[in-house]
Amino acid sequence: MKGDIHGFHHVGILTRDLERLEQAYISCGFTLSPRSRHLLSERPGDEPVPGCTANRCVLFGGGYIELLGIVDETAPDPWHTREIADQYEGFRLLNFDTDDAEIAGLRLTGTGLRTSGVLDLKREVDTEDGPRTVRARALHLDPRTTSEGYLGIAQHLTRQYVHQPRYLVHPNGARSLDAVLIVAGDSEFDVIRDRYVRLLRAEPRQQGSMTVLELPAGRLEIVRASDAGEVLPGEPAPALSYLAAVTVRVEDVTAARKTVEDGGITTRTTGGGFLVSAHDASGATVFFTA
Template identity: 30%
Template sequence: MGHDIARLHHVGHIVTDMTQATSLYERLGFRLPPPSCPAMPRREGAAPEPFGAANTHADFPGSFLELATCVTDGGTARLPADARLVPLEAPAEVLPVLVERIAETSAALAAYLDRFEGLHIAMFSSPAIDGAAARLTAAGVRHGGVNTVRRAAPTGAKVPVETVRYLEIDGTGPGNGPAAGHDGPAAVREGRVGVVADLDPDVQGARLLDHPNGAVELVGAVLCVADPELAAFRQRYGTYLGRTARQEGPAQVFDLEGAALTLVPASGLAALLPGERPAALPAFVAYTVAVRDLALTRDLLHRNGFPVRETPSGDVFVPADAALGAAVVFRCGPRRVVP
């Protein structure tokens, strides 16, 4: 019997300055489309101005990396010059609700940035999201239910509209502590965690997938927790994922399909990623991408001026203090075929 949560869908890197972040990611060897941002006129007859949240993705066949930031007061100073403004178009009776939701998203991003710049989002991919929602409910995990959003598919896809179905874990349940300081479903303490239906391979294949660093898939995320809380987090994520963790040194590892979530106590982080320290606890501190040729990737990083460290297992990584608060790990691995 298969699992209803299969792999990593995406991680979200929340940044202060999108221009700086996109430049850094391009130097890391990722290809990114111009960020997009909602826009609306501040007064009748005025030109649309950006507000809410801006984001862009580095895409792979079955997953992606998200860069996101909050945009306030119509400001564009921290958006790249090629940022794509998306005017809000909705019926009059729907527009206020849409604006409110975008404002809530922006407030959530601002709250994350108040905590630290870095990784605050981890979403898992499901081939059967309704079944996953039912299982989580039966296990006593609170969540916001399965939501559906639709957006224009990229040029070249066989369908004009991409449908995204997702749920977010509600952090107001036992063991999750206080809300993250924003309206809407409360995030768990480590950030926004949830489940998304598997990406459509046709739609995803129409995106920018050829990265100069040779990256082919998101294959890992690392969550660092206070030592006394490791057992509680292992139990919580075991419930979320419907899987049992295995011990690997000081860490607890949940093996997914071609990927893994690693829980590491604060005392063991330096053993896993030499030199790293968490900005806060609990916190997502690193993600791992598979690349075609690790030597070529390492050479690109050196040429672009990044410090490069090595893990005990032979992976290489750019430390968090050189990558806007998130350690970026590169591992040699084959391309995964997405069903």
């Protein structure tokens, strides 16, 4: 259905030290797109202006991991990224994919969720045919209502300039962004779960200590903070509720683990593969599974 949420558009890991963040993910065996500066609109209908952020991305052809850096503290900040980083850096952004941001926004407003309205984004990228402009539309949920992170819905207008084939092959054999894990404070768990049920129009199911919401592409996992140690043993907890982890599917777990460890990154065995700690992946635990 037009305007529905299909899966993950991207997740965002935020830093004021983009070079360090880039190196961490290169060491984990990911190919990164070149650095690209953002042009952002502050209000619906405004022309995008050069902002304070730039990114590099881990691309899979569908949902992707955005490595987002504040690269100019003096530049305009229409999307209030500096405020987010002032709270804490790391895994802060979660955006779901839609084919019509306007219709999706109307649906969310109709369910009682407050949004920014639809905003425009541009950034210049190199392609094999020369420079091109990436264009997208996005809306943000009111961050005062989403304690676990900064949530949005995004629509590609020029998907082919983002997911260029030359950036989709990774030394670690990564193929897709399969899941996102949220830790919800016990007192907020019901509110957070119910918000995503409305947002995604998905029926929750229980998988051990996790509540799982299946998307057409990917799945969202939510765990109570009191149970987080079962899923994320020894991992940092930056807030009462927070975006905690991503799951990346790889072609071969053994080969992927060797690539990551050859990059100087410590790994730990999990039931389905292995993980890289948030301490080493700049604030997001990364699970690697077959």
